[in-house]
Amino acid sequence: MFRTIRFASLVRNFATKPEEIGNLVKGNKVVVFMKGVPEEPRCGFSNAVVQILRMHGVQYNAHDVLADEELRQGIKEFSNWPTIPQVYINGEFVGGCDIMLQMHQNGELIEELKKVGINSLLLETAKEADNTKK
Amino acid sequence: MFKQLMIFSIEKESYLRACGHLRKKMNSLVGQANGDNNKPVESSIRSKLEEGLEPNFIQVVNESYMHNVPKGSETHFKVVVVSEKFAGQPLIKRHRMVNELLRNELQTSVHALSIVAKTPEQWQESSKLVEPSPACRGGFGK
Numbered sequence: 511m512f513r514t515i516r517f518a519s520l521v522r523n524f525a526t527k528p529e530e531i532g533n534l535v536k537g538n539k540v541v542v543f544m545k546g547v548p549e550e551p552r553c554g555f556s557n558a559v560v561q562i563l564r565m566h567g568v569q570y571n572a573h574d575v576l577a578d579e580e581l582r583q584g585i586k587e588f589s590n591w592p593t594i595p596q597v598y599i600n601g602e603f604v605g606g607c608d609i610m611l612q613m614h615q616n617g618e619l620i621e622e623l624k625k626v627g628i629n630s631l632l633l634e635t636a637k638e639a640d641n642t643k644k
Numbered sequence: 645m646f647k648q649l650m651i652f653s654i655e656k657e658s659y660l661r662a663c664g665h666l667r668k669k670m671n672s673l674v675g676q677a678n679g680d681n682n683k684p685v686e687s688s689i690r691s692k693l694e695e696g697l698e699p700n701f702i703q704v705v706n707e708s709y710m711h712n713v714p715k716g717s718e719t720h721f722k723v724v725v726v727s728e729k730f731a732g733q734p735l736i737k738r739h740r741m742v743n744e745l746l747r748n749e750l751q752t753s754v755h756a757l758s759i760v761a762k763t764p765e766q767w768q769e770s771s772k773l774v775e776p777s778p779a780c781r782g783g784f785g786k
Contacts (some may be wrong), residue, residue: 593757
């Protein structure tokens with residue numbers, strides 16, 4: 511059986527204006543504001559978020575705040591959250607690295623993804639492992 | 645007479661130097677005792693969180709050394725706060741409570757803040773080990 515391989519979709523918008531942030535966060539089911547790009551995160555916290563989403567096989571839009579100073583400030587104000595990275599699911603602010611890590615560890619992330627119709631890759635891998643056992 | 649004056653002035657000079665040295669040493673000792681002379685940001689983080697959250701346990705870790713900033717910087721922090729005030733609050737709300745108390749620091753000098761926010765019950769149940777923050781990846785963007 512072939513496992514579906516999903517790649518993180520990359521959207522690099524270099525001219526994001528703060529007033530467009532409201533649209534940006536709804537641009538995909540999962541949207542990440544980070545330092546650097548998913549293939550090359552430029553901050554350990556952003557990298558952790560990228561790795562978590564990769565493990566769950568999530569497709570998402572990524573926005574590099576280092577490439578856009580206006581976006582960097584704008585997103586902090588928009589979310590009323592002082593640090594980067596920031597993760598949105600279904601247009602709603604979920605949290606930064608610490609919260610994503612904790613949601614990943616306690617299984618909440620799988621549930622949140624399910625709510626928006628995303629099946630975590632971790633669930634599928636677990637199922638496959640289960641099937642081989644049987 | 646002149647010679648005597650010379651000796652006196654040399655003695656005076658070395659005496660003053662010794663005094664300065666002693667004063668510096670005293671200051672650094674007092675600073676160590678207070679623990680905050682060279683750590684204004686760390687101590688203000690601690691006192692604001694203590695005041696605002698009345699924690700049972702608090703730990704403020706300066707993780708700046710892990711990052712691409714000058715030695716002795718106070719830019720990257722991790723805080724562990726165990727407080728009754730977090731009871732019944734979701735994680736995101738707890739983080740917002742901490743962020744709000746440290747708003748000023750976050751707007752000025754502090755640049756990365758990792759937060760562990762637990763209730764006393766959760767803290768008792770947990771391993772009480774705080775995992776280190778992820779390694780820096782060089783992106784110190786300004």
